[in-house]
Amino acid sequence: MSRSSLDTDHSGLDALNARVRKDLELLCRPPANWVPPRHVKGQPVVDVVIIGGGMCGLVAAFALHSAGIRNVRIFDRNPTGYEGPWVNYARMETLRSPKQLTGPAYGIPSLTFRSWFTAQFGETEWDALDKIPRPMWMDYLRWYRAVLEIQVENDVNVDRILPEGDYLKLDLSGAGTNDAQVFARKVIMATGRDGTGHPNIPAFVDGLPKSAWAHSSEDIDFKALKGKRVAVVGVGASAVDNSAEALEAGAAEVRHLIRRKHMPTINKMMGIGSFGFTAAFPRLSDAWRWRFMHYSFLTQTPSPRGSTLRVSRHPNAYFHFGKGIDRIAHDGRELDIAMQDGSRLKTDFLILGTGFTVEPLARTELDGYADKILLWGDRYAAPAGLQHSELAKFPYLADDFAFQEREEGAAPWLSAIHCFNYGASVSLGKVSGDIPGISEGAAWLAREIAATLYREDVETHFAAMEAYDKPELLGDEWTEAPLPGEELDEPALKTGSDAR
Known part of the structure; x- marks a missing residue:
């Protein structure tokens, strides 16, 4: 079901808008x-x-506003209405999450x-809707x-975050920038799925011409793949969605090269999702949190x-399963992929x-001190059989989503930067990016920031x-x-303003 196939009732949306305003009232x-307001160098x-005006940034802003923290600015590098992955590099037809989840x-x-x-569109269409x-x-x-009425400043890049006395200085650029820097x-x-990292680019593409490959998060010209042979590395959601786009654009063939021996079929985290898990996860021991993730x-x-x-x-x-890639060569016309099992x-x-x-x-915003951030690999030594190099790179966050110092006193300002994105999942659970827990995460974040600001x-x-x-x-x-x-020794208290 697409929106274009439905008749929109604009009067119904007007009524809902009025209902939202009444609910807020x-x-x-x-x-x-x-x-209390503060100023530095004559500047407020x-x-x-908030860096990022997508789902996480919007609900974080609403949570802060609901907590009486109104002096908030949101910067997003994308044009208005194109924040987040949904109409940029996301290519699935529908969301994975069940339609009834309340999200933000x-x-x-x-x-x-x-x-x-x-x-x-009415309740009948809702009943007919499968996925969003x-x-x-x-x-x-x-x-x-x-x-x-959440104000997002679009077409603004946050280039660097630097300590400046008691504050953080943000260097800004982009077509929508009104201030070169803010405090x-x-x-x-x-900042979403890649909020504390970057696209995972395997070493086997090193040296290959960029015209011969792309990461699923990039802007891919699928029309140019018509009649072409395409190989897709992986079988996760993004791999499959991009495969479908290539096939629908007329690719001659699409072959999934899958390192695993078998297709994953069970979403384990879906099976244990509950308010209890969301609430308890940050309170579990490091060993249990690591074990779950x-x-x-x-x-x-x-x-x-x-x-x-x-x-x-x-x-x-x-x-094709059991097809981990060993190396890839390019002869100017085609790619020659050598698998770890000897096949080609x-x-x-x-x-x-x-x-x-x-x-x-990898985050340029943190350039110059990212190496001072405490990581899980610094804090927890996984036992034999549970080591995982990727998990070890996740930041080991405080309870308020803030980065922590690897060495005490080396970068105290890190406690003022809050990681409300995928990078928080090992420390605090799935509350900073996934639809099911995003409101709980935002409420938690706003409460902790409010407490800190008050202190x-x-x-x-x-x-x-x-x-x-x-009086x-x-x-x-x-x-x-x-x-x-x-x-009475004294006359009775006077009334009115004299009572004070």
């Missing part, structure tokens, strides 16, 4: 800002800067995807941003059934469905309490009386 959201300091609604029924969908079409999810997020107390990296990595999340069928329905699609394959184009790697050192300004808040002088009782609410047999 009833919940007293957002409250007034309570964070932003309380929280933050506990407000009128903000759910279901409310947005049924307001326009990917472009429709992006339309929902665009509406979410608009109805909540912030806290920074949230809501290691098993998830080992078993691998399978591609969705619909996505896999989208590929296999083509007679010129092939799945000649093809015209290679797509890497190899996902992303977590590697803080940092505690003297100011105490002084405000001392200076507060608005609730004016003095005319009572009359002082003596006990039996006693007389």
Whole structure:
């Protein structure tokens, strides 16, 4: 089902918008800002800067606003309406998540995807809907941003984050940039799947002409693959989605080269998802957290059934298991792929469905001190049989999603940078990117940031309490009386303004 096949009821959406506004009014959201303003070098300091205006950035902003933290700016490198992967490099037809999950609604029924969908297309179409079409999810997020009046500054790159006294200085660039630099107390990296790393590019493509291969996260000209032989490395969701795109564009053949001996079929994390898991995971021992994530990595999340069928329905699609790649040569015309088992394959184009790697050192925003970030490999020595080089590169985060120092005192400002993206999953669970737990993660993040901001300004808040002088009782609410047999030595309290 695509949005174009449905009749949109614009009056229904107008009514939903009014309902959202009423719900927010009833919940007293957002409250007034309570964070005292600060300035540095004659410039106002932003309380929280959010890097990324996609789903994570939007719900983080709404959570902060709902907590009375209003001095927030959001920067996104993409044009307006194109934040996140949904209409950029994501190529699945539908989302994997069940349609009824509440996602970034933050506990407000009128903000759910279901409310947005049924307001326009009705309950009958909702019942008929199987999975959420990917472009429709992006339309929902665009509406979410608009109805909540979340301001995102688009076409803005955050080039570097540097310590500047008590603050963080962010160097900005891009067509949408109004300030070359801004100062912030806290920074949230809501930067998505590659938020603390980069696309995973295997060494076997080193030296190959870039015209002969692409990573699944890149802008691929699928029309140019018509009549071509294509090899796809991997069988995860992104690999399968890109395979389907190539087949539908008319590729002569698409062959999946899969290192595993068998197709992953069970989403293990789906089987244990619960509020208990979300709440307990950060409180588990390092050994248990590592064990859960290691098993998830080992078993691998399978591609969705619909996505896999989208590929296999083509007679010129092939799945080859036990085909780890040893090396690849290019003779100027075609690729010659040598497998680890001795077999070979000649093809015209290679797509890497190899996902992303977590590697803080690769983030240019953290250039100059990324090596000072505490990693899981620094903190936890996995026992025999449970070692995993990728897991070891994940940052070992504090309870508020903040980076921690590898060496105490070497980079104390790291505690002001919060990793609200895929990089947080080993430390804190699936609450900073996946639809099921995103609202819980945002609430948790906002609460921790609010607590930190308040502690940092505690003297100011105490002084405000001392200076507060608005009476609730004016003095005319009572009359002082003596006990039996006693007389008052002083006249009764005066009323009105004199009572103060």
